Structures are given as structure tokens and as C-alpha cells.
Amino acid sequence: MFLRRIVLSLAVGLASPLLLGACGSSNGTGSDSAAPVAPAASDPGAATPSATSPSATSAAGDSGSAGTGQAATTTGVTAEALNGIGSVVADDQGLTLYRYDKDESDPSKWTCSGACTKTWVPVIVGDSVQTTGVEKSLLGTVHRNGLKQLTLAGWPLYRYSGDTAAEQANGQGKDDEWYAVAPSGQKAAETG
Structure with missing residues (x-):
């Protein structure tokens, strides 16, 4: 009887992370109009975060959106006009997306990792991204510890x-x- 409880507890303990992971993996778009994202650039020399974990949050760069511990996933990008800045790209929640000058030496690789990702959250995408006002051919991805970080004209994007x-x-x-x-x-x- 005691051995049966141990085996049952072990089975439940191993199955729980798999079930929880499956719950968070759906992009929920259900749309046939989504644009495919270009294949990820090969980046064997890309910087890698110092801490790796099987969780989406750690794989995305050790942090989450606005300190919530969630990966910054998106299903769409839109061009929007902002006062004083002009036309910018926003995600499916209307949040402005950014690029990082330190990615300049090779913008197809990301350099923001560790503590940087607590402030600048990598934008993670699934297999397709809907676009409005953004040229689909400019979108792509770069691998980020098993996930896909969205790029625009080769530049990794962040919130x-x-x-x-x-x-x-x-x-x-x-x-x-x-x-x-x-x-x-x-x-x-730049703003005036």
C-alpha cells in the first residue's frame, strides 16, 4: 500500500508540469489570415542567458512582462502613429515594440539577457504573426533558448x-x- 502511494505521488508530480505547460502553449489565434513568420536565423554564436530552465519564462530570457514572470508572447503586430515619434510598431495589445542598439554588430542575434530582460522583455511568437501596416517580408525570428523571438528587418524586438x-x-x-x-x-x- 505504501509503495502504491509513492508511485502514484511520483506519477502525479511528473505529469503536473507537462499538463501546465500544455495549457500555456496555445496561441489561440484560430485565424487563417495569419502571416507565416520567416524561419529563424541560425545563431550558434548568439549570447545565451546565464540561467537556463525548461520554462518559457526562463527560456525567453529570465523574466517576464512588466515583472509578472510571463513571457512576452504576441500573435500580431501593427503600425501605429504616436505623437512626437511618428509611426511605430505595436504588439497585439497596443504596446510599443523596441530595438536595442547593442544588437547592431549582428542584429539577427540578441544581446539583452539576464537582468536586462526584466526591463526589456523579449517578444516571443508562435509559428504565425498577423500584421497590419508592417511588411510581412521584414518579419522573422531568432532562436532564444528554444523559443522564437520576433525580429523586424533582422532586429530582435522587445517590450x-x-x-x-x-x-x-x-x-x-x-x-x-x-x-x-x-x-x-x-x-x-526621436521625440522633440
Whole structure:
């Protein structure tokens, strides 16, 4: 009887993470109009976060959206006009997306990892992304510890944890390295 309880407890303990992981893996788009994302760039020399874990949060870069511990997943991107900045790319929640100047040496690789991802959350995508006002051919992905980080014109994309609502760009020009991304993949115009 005691051995049966141990085996049953072990089975439940092993099955629980698998069931929980399956619950969070659906992108829920259900749309036939989604644009396929280009295959991920091969990046064997890309920087890797110091801590690795099988969880989506750790694989995305050790942190989550606005400190919530959730990976920054998105199913769509849209071009939007923001006062003082011009046209920028926003995710499916209307949050402004950013690019990082330190990715410049090879923008198909990401350099923000560890503590950086607590402020600048990598944008993780599934197999397809819907677009409005953003050229589909400019979208792609780069591998990030088993997940796909969305890229635009080769630049890995991030959300800023200081943007708490749609149409904010509080990260624009932050540390002279972070800029809202325009639909072309270029830096959005600086605010006046």
C-alpha cells in the first residue's frame, strides 16, 4: 500500500508540469489570415542567458512582462502613429515594440539577457504573426533558448516594462540605446 502511494505521488508530480505547460502553449489565434513568420536565423554564436530552465519564462530570457514572470508572447503586430515619434510598431495589445542598439554588430542575434530582460522583455511568437501596416517580408525570428523571438528587418524586438498601456513609448531613447521601432525596422524618430 505504501509503495502504491509513492508511485502514484511520483506519477502525479511528473505529469503536473507537462499538463501546465500544455495549457500555456496555445496561441489561440484560430485565424487563417495569419502571416507565416520567416524561419529563424541560425545563431550558434548568439549570447545565451546565464540561467537556463525548461520554462518559457526562463527560456525567453529570465523574466517576464512588466515583472509578472510571463513571457512576452504576441500573435500580431501593427503600425501605429504616436505623437512626437511618428509611426511605430505595436504588439497585439497596443504596446510599443523596441530595438536595442547593442544588437547592431549582428542584429539577427540578441544581446539583452539576464537582468536586462526584466526591463526589456523579449517578444516571443508562435509559428504565425498577423500584421497590419508592417511588411510581412521584414518579419522573422531568432532562436532564444528554444523559443522564437520576433525580429523586424533582422532586429530582435522587445517590450519596455515601463509602458503600462497602449500608445505609450516611455522607453524611447532610454540610455541612448533603446528606440521604438518603425515599420521599416529603423529607429522611430526621436521625440522633440
